[in-house]
Amino acid sequence: MNILVIGSGAREHAIAKALDKTADVYTYMGRKNPGLARISKIYKVGDESDFDSIISFAKENDIEIAFIGPEAPLEKAIVDELEKVGIKSVGPKQEAAQIETNKAFMRKLFEDYNIDGSIKYGTFYSLEEAYEFIDEFGEPVVVKPIGLTGGKGVKIVGDQLADNQEAKEYVKEIFDQKMGGFEGVVIEELLIGEEYTIQAFVDGKTIVPMPAAQDHPHAFEGNKGPITGGMGSYSDKNHLLPFLSQEEYDLSVDIMKQTIDAIAKEATEYKGILYGQFMLTKAGPKLIEYNARFGDPESMNVLSVFDYDLAEISKQIVEGTLEKAIFKNKASVCKYVVPDKYPNTKAADTIVEVDEEKIEQLDAEVYYAAVYEDDNQEVHLTSSRAIAVLAVRDSIKEAEIACEEAIKYIKGEVYHRSDVATEELLNDKIEHMKEVKS
Numbered sequence: 005m006n007i008l009v010i011g012s013g014a015r016e017h018a019i020a021k022a023l024d025k026t027a028d029v030y031t032y033m034g035r036k037n038p039g040l041a042r043i044s045k046i047y048k049v050g051d052e053s054d055f056d057s058i059i060s061f062a063k064e065n066d067i068e069i070a071f072i073g074p075e076a077p078l079e080k081a082i083v084d085e086l087e088k089v090g091i092k093s094v095g096p097k098q099e100a101a102q103i104e105t106n107k108a109f110m111r112k113l114f115e116d117y118n119i120d121g122s123i124k125y126g127t128f129y130s131l132e133e134a135y136e137f138i139d140e141f142g143e144p145v146v147v148k149p150i151g152l153t154g155g156k157g158v159k160i161v162g163d164q165l166a167d168n169q170e171a172k173e174y175v176k177e178i179f180d181q182k183m184g185g186f187e188g189v190v191i192e193e194l195l196i197g198e199e200y201t202i203q204a205f206v207d208g209k210t211i212v213p214m215p216a217a218q219d220h221p222h223a224f225e226g227n228k229g230p231i232t233g234g235m236g237s238y239s240d241k242n243h244l245l246p247f248l249s250q251e252e253y254d255l256s257v258d259i260m261k262q263t264i265d266a267i268a269k270e271a272t273e274y275k276g277i278l279y280g281q282f283m284l285t286k287a288g289p290k291l292i293e294y295n296a297r298f299g300d301p302e303s304m305n306v307l308s309v310f311d312y313d314l315a316e317i318s319k320q321i322v323e324g325t326l327e328k329a330i331f332k333n334k335a336s337v338c339k340y341v342v343p344d345k346y347p348n349t350k351a352a353d354t355i356v357e358v359d360e361e362k363i364e365q366l367d368a369e370v371y372y373a374a375v376y377e378d379d380n381q382e383v384h385l386t387s388s389r390a391i392a393v394l395a396v397r398d399s400i401k402e403a404e405i406a407c408e409e410a411i412k413y414i415k416g417e418v419y420h421r422s423d424v425a426t427e428e429l430l431n432d433k434i435e436h437m438k439e440v441k442s
Contacts, residue, residue: 006068008061104295119291147165217299219301240335301392308338367406393407
């Protein structure tokens with residue numbers, strides 16, 4: 005089977021690696037990712053928003069299924085365009101992808117269809133009405149641009165914002181800049197608890213969930229600093245998390261199933277990967293937001309313990325015949341190596357050296373992200389997350405230790421959060437949930 009992977013990051017590297025076991029992988033990427041290039045039977049470097057070029061490449065190589073990695077092409081209707089020329093995709097059509105690309109659509113869907121896990125919120129296209137809502141709400145709020153911002157547009161009172169007055173200033177900034185492509189904003193109640201993610205395969209009707217994972221979005225150790233696309237993540241051997249029970253996991257999956265059913269009624273069938281970001285609160289799981297594709301870095305956690313055929317699953321998704329998936333009972337830890345002083349780095353374009361052989365000897369894995377390979381096969385940093393390192397073991401503790409050891413073999417002007425998935429950090433999360441529930 006010929007499968008086209010669209011995208012150029014670590015998420016796409018992980019997808020391609022899983023597909024490569026049973027399919028011929030072709031890749032269309034925005035920059036030359038050395039890991040993706042090695043896996044690909046044929047690859048092309050080009051503009052990921054140039055759909056004519058993507059379609060030509062797909063036709064030339066007799067592509068049967070496209071697997072869409074990032075969110076931007078989904079927002080611009082890549083799935084719809086590929087279907088016009090007879091190519092099915094693992095990814096939702098533009099209308100269904102609004103579950104990620106339009107936060108106002110997502111919140112209204114929950115309201116209109118009475119989906120569990122909803123929260124107090126307001127969507128505003130008037131600055132004055134947004135200010136009025138914040139003043140009358142009287143509690144700390146979360147401010148979100150309506151559209152896509154690369155996972156970096158959300159600001160929280162008590163974290164990036166000092167108080168609700170600063171929240172109002174950020175609302176004005178969103179309106180002035182039309183951040184995310186909308187002159188509007190979603191304002192939500194601040195949830196107290198622990199965040200986690202559950203990803204699922206979806207064929208329009210059936211949903212097959214994957215192991216839960218927890219991301220660490222803050223740039224600096226101790227969960228400090230600006231929100232990033234994710235500095236690392238972990239999953240546990242029982243497919244739950246140290247603070248998440250089976251009942252809470254099942255309730256979360258049910259929220260996702262209700263959402264899929266509602267999208268089918270409101271828009272069109274949802275096919276592809278659905279990523280649910282949840283907050284476990286005193287009142288149970290609450291939905292923070294959805295992504296219409298695999299998460300990054302959480303894709304690496306789940307695909308590293310995936311014990312089935314991703315090409316076959318992809319075929320079932322597009323045909324609407326999804327049944328099951330199998331995952332090993334193993335724990336995984338993924339840590340991102342980023343340019344020094346990220347996200348305000350000056351290390352872009354500098355060379356990073358990766359001793360893949362030594363890392364492989366430690367039974368760890370490397371996934372290339374926002375880097376590029378030059379004509380001399382040297383790997384350069386950009387200003388974004390560079391390389392993900394992942395280890396799979398019988399426990400989170402063993403995987404974390406192995407991951408740290410492997411990162412020693414990456415040299416350059418780089419930094420990583422060494423506290424991701426450590427025993428100390430996990431114990432803090434367990435104690436935090438006990439306090440929240442008491």
